[in-house]
Amino acid sequence: MTYISQPASVGLIMGKVLLALGLGIAAHVAYFGPAILVSLTLASLTALLCEALMLRLRGYAIAPFLKDGSALVTAWLLALSLPPLAPWWLVVGGTAFAIVVAKHLYGGLGSNLFNPAMAGYALLLVSFPAHMTQWPAVDMLAQVHLSLPDTVVYLFTGHLPAGVTLDAITMATPLDLLKTQLKLGHTVNEITRAPVYGHVGGRGSELVALAWLAGGLFLLQQRVITWHVPVAMLTGLFAAALWFHVYDPDRYVAPWFHLATGGAMLGAFFIATDPVTGPTTPLGKLIFGAAIGLLVYLIRTFGGYPDGVAFAVLIMNMAAPLIDTYTQPRVVGHGPQKSGKP
Amino acid sequence: MRELYGFPGGVHPPEHKTESSGRPIAPAPLPARLVVPLMQHIGNPAKPVVQPGQRVLKGELIGKADGYISASVHAPTSGRVLAVEPHPVPHPSGLPALCVVIEADGEERWVDKTPIEYLDRDPSEVRNRLRDMGLAGLGGAVFPTHVKLNPAPEPNIPLLVLNGCECEPWITCDDRLMQERAPSIVAGARIMRHLLGAREVIVAIEDNKPEAIAAMGEACRDTDFELVVVPTLYPSGSGKQLTQLLTGREVPSGGRSTDVGVQIFNVGTAHALDRAVHHGEPLISRVVTVTGNVRRPQNFEAPIGMPLAELVALAGSPREDTTGYIMGGPMMGFDLHTDRVPVVKAMNCVIARSHRLFPPAPPALPCIRCTRCAQVCPVRLQPQDLYWFARARDFGKAQEHYLFDCIECGCCAYVCPSHIPLVDYYRFAKSEIWAREREKKAADRARERHEFRLQRLEREKKERAEKLAQKAAASKATAAMPTPDADAKRAAIQAAIERARARQAGVEPRNVDDLPPDKLKEIQEIEARRAKLREAMQNPPENTP
Numbered sequence: 109m110t111y112i113s114q115p116a117s118v119g120l121i122m123g124k125v126l127l128a129l130g131l132g133i134a135a136h137v138a139y140f141g142p143a144i145l146v147s148l149t150l151a152s153l154t155a156l157l158c159e160a161l162m163l164r165l166r167g168y169a170i171a172p173f174l175k176d177g178s179a180l181v182t183a184w185l186l187a188l189s190l191p192p193l194a195p196w197w198l199v200v201g202g203t204a205f206a207i208v209v210a211k212h213l214y215g216g217l218g219s220n221l222f223n224p225a226m227a228g229y230a231l232l233l234v235s236f237p238a239h240m241t242q243w244p245a246v247d248m249l250a251q252v253h254l255s256l257p258d259t260v261v262y263l264f265t266g267h268l269p270a271g272v273t274l275d276a277i278t279m280a281t282p283l284d285l286l287k288t289q290l291k292l293g294h295t296v297n298e299i300t301r302a303p304v305y306g307h308v309g310g311r312g313s314e315l316v317a318l319a320w321l322a323g324g325l326f327l328l329q330q331r332v333i334t335w336h337v338p339v340a341m342l343t344g345l346f347a348a349a350l351w352f353h354v355y356d357p358d359r360y361v362a363p364w365f366h367l368a369t370g371g372a373m374l375g376a377f378f379i380a381t382d383p384v385t386g387p388t389t390p391l392g393k394l395i396f397g398a399a400i401g402l403l404v405y406l407i408r409t410f411g412g413y414p415d416g417v418a419f420a421v422l423i424m425n426m427a428a429p430l431i432d433t434y435t436q437p438r439v440v441g442h443g444p445q446k447s448g449k450p
Numbered sequence: 451m452r453e454l455y456g457f458p459g460g461v462h463p464p465e466h467k468t469e470s471s472g473r474p475i476a477p478a479p480l481p482a483r484l485v486v487p488l489m490q491h492i493g494n495p496a497k498p499v500v501q502p503g504q505r506v507l508k509g510e511l512i513g514k515a516d517g518y519i520s521a522s523v524h525a526p527t528s529g530r531v532l533a534v535e536p537h538p539v540p541h542p543s544g545l546p547a548l549c550v551v552i553e554a555d556g557e558e559r560w561v562d563k564t565p566i567e568y569l570d571r572d573p574s575e576v577r578n579r580l581r582d583m584g585l586a587g588l589g590g591a592v593f594p595t596h597v598k599l600n601p602a603p604e605p606n607i608p609l610l611v612l613n614g615c616e617c618e619p620w621i622t623c624d625d626r627l628m629q630e631r632a633p634s635i636v637a638g639a640r641i642m643r644h645l646l647g648a649r650e651v652i653v654a655i656e657d658n659k660p661e662a663i664a665a666m667g668e669a670c671r672d673t674d675f676e677l678v679v680v681p682t683l684y685p686s687g688s689g690k691q692l693t694q695l696l697t698g699r700e701v702p703s704g705g706r707s708t709d710v711g712v713q714i715f716n717v718g719t720a721h722a723l724d725r726a727v728h729h730g731e732p733l734i735s736r737v738v739t740v741t742g743n744v745r746r747p748q749n750f751e752a753p754i755g756m757p758l759a760e761l762v763a764l765a766g767s768p769r770e771d772t773t774g775y776i777m778g779g780p781m782m783g784f785d786l787h788t789d790r791v792p793v794v795k796a797m798n799c800v801i802a803r804s805h806r807l808f809p810p811a812p813p814a815l816p817c818i819r820c821t822r823c824a825q826v827c828p829v830r831l832q833p834q835d836l837y838w839f840a841r842a843r844d845f846g847k848a849q850e851h852y853l854f855d856c857i858e859c860g861c862c863a864y865v866c867p868s869h870i871p872l873v874d875y876y877r878f879a880k881s882e883i884w885a886r887e888r889e890k891k892a893a894d895r896a897r898e899r900h901e902f903r904l905q906r907l908e909r910e911k912k913e914r915a916e917k918l919a920q921k922a923a924a925s926k927a928t929a930a931m932p933t934p935d936a937d938a939k940r941a942a943i944q945a946a947i948e949r950a951r952a953r954q955a956g957v958e959p960r961n962v963d964d965l966p967p968d969k970l971k972e973i974q975e976i977e978a979r980r981a982k983l984r985e986a987m988q989n990p991p992e993n994t995p
Contacts, residue, residue, distance in 0.1 A: 109782075109783065109784055109785065109860075109871075109873070109874070110780070110781055110782075110860035110863040110864055110871070110873060111776060111780040111781075111783070111803070111808045112463055112464075112619070112780045112781070112808065112864060113811055113863065113864055113865075113866065113869060114461075114463075114864055114865050114867075116822070116865065116866075116867040117812070117815075117867050117868075117869070118815050118818060118867050118868055120867065121818075121820065121867055169813075172812075172813060172815065173815070176815060178818075216816065217815065217816045217818065218815075218816035218817050218818045218819065218868075219816065331822075334821075334825075383818050383819045383820040383821065384818050384819050386819075388819050388821045388824060388832060388834055388835070389824075389832065432835075436832065436851070437830050437832075438830065439703070439829055439830050439831060439852045439855050440457070440458065440690070440694070440700050440701075440828070440829045440830050440855070441690070441700045441701055441702050441703035441704075441705070441829070441855060442702075442703050442852065442855070
């Protein structure tokens, strides 16, 4: 019997994940306004309510499971993936689907096959594509700045203050713009001269990505996650992008642009690292991460959607058990081994 | 400096060594009554050789080793045998076992102590003597020492390792022993080396015991023993992990460290060996760490058979909030069900438990597959998968995922953020598999017996049928025979009938032909009397009164 245990708990792990997201959220608010705070709150409340409801229905003790914080992590990751100016019902519906269907109907904490946040995101993306593009313009480019009360009014009623149009507060995302402009026959070089682009990725959003990276490094330092998935995913994405970029820099944007835009950083450190839905073996994690990186690139470059983190993660979630089966590490005392001192 | 190879995983829990390591080993006073279990080692229990009421001397044999893998048991002091009866013993099952209860007379009179001349004796004879001295591994596994000192089938074991790692938290008995009795340990190691034919001897000590390292270094100075300081990382003291750490060689699955040419002994065993060989003293006491929720944690040299309650009292009675006792360390130890159990050879440490020192684990949450367990597993297992299979009672899958390579060190359970008692699940799965295998064997035997029976019945039926057929054929043949034979048969039948009739008439077959004439005469007289009586009974006299 083991009488002692490390002072670790699921709640502590999830708490650290939430803490690590803090810096990115702050950057988000700084560059894109307070809308994200509203959707985060909305998603959190929905998630906790759905979690409690499902636990009750399933006959589980509510308090210890609510305290584990896993529902909040799902809620935050989904809210951070959604456009902050998406209407309230989108956030509530997506979160409810994530918690009720993707998590609890698959067996709850530890048993779900798909990443709940990404399942919710994918559902919304295919069901309500128009609402999923309402990304706020970055602060320095926005013609109008919505105050927090105005934002809340807009999110719940769809009414903007007099004289403000939706176009004035939203804009195409860097990935979106790139995709549409490439189709029109422009070169990468011409397109990225547009004001939405910053030094590496999107203006403002590249700094949010940097904040996700910082949060991810914190998680690594705290040993909440291992390096395998983020490194493999970012490497996979980078390598694929580099390959095509070298082949034709006019049609294929630079690899660092891919790392700095869209859901790459958030996905690599916070989403693909979900232990429940990923493989468990070290080699399996590398394969899983690299495949996600590759899929993200393929979807972004050749697929119908501007970003592909959600679909790439969901596809690889399905493959996780198979990857585990074929990547079992060699157990000590079995099979060939390096010989020690004779 | 020897290159260390390391082993996968491992954890470093809070050490809690200083509580008990600061005080010297104190001899425990003699208890009034000692309860000495006959099963204190791996293998067959010793056979009791004393009777209630018998007087025994200190060190006298009271239980004889039974078979090769067994060890003898001796009286820890002089006195009188009160009983040979089942008594609670320190075992996870909590079941009582056969013990010899001795009432001490306080005189401590020894048997004749005969040291063992091991240098010029046949090693096999020396090993038998060691078995009779009751030597077993004092690190906690209590495997009979003489078995481990037999290098066969190899001509010798190249590397002898003295294990002074003591990697479990709280335990300090080896630490103190090395500090205080280093020369004796080295003397014991010399004997081991001689018997094994080892070329190299390594003394391995974790780097959190500087005093022990200094003392052992001093004692090893005039030898070619190599003192290796290993990093403090649980479970470095586990045989297979220590082998890998020192040699880089992995012990093959299901094998022992001797398979890669390494034999490992606990330092306490070396000390006991020295006492047995050089001083002729059987194993009747050991050093026990008493720590945890007691007032003065300390190491005691306690006689085997001393009641736990008395031992714990020596460390200043346990505090009021004590909830029980752990035998061994907090990683691999187990609960003692009562403080009436005696000190045994396996008892390296007793920890008084309290909720303050060992808070009960919060209720287990589901596994989130975080793989912290896999990261600390020294065997590179996937504990999260094994847990899943054990829970699902998918024991075949668990075995395919190397369940039986698990050393039950507890690292996985220690780091689990969901507080799942993982090792309990593995033990459960193992015992289920063992039970099933036993059942399967029994069922196989029963089936074999059943099939054999069916075969036999079938064979007998066939044989009977054949016989009948033969008979039928024979009788048919007889019926078709010519008359003379039939006449002969009829005559034979007639003769048989006559014989029967004669028998009925009282003519017994004559088995009296060889008797001497006087006996014959006597018999004839008896026969005559009988005939008269018979006649009288057939024609009873008319007017009998």
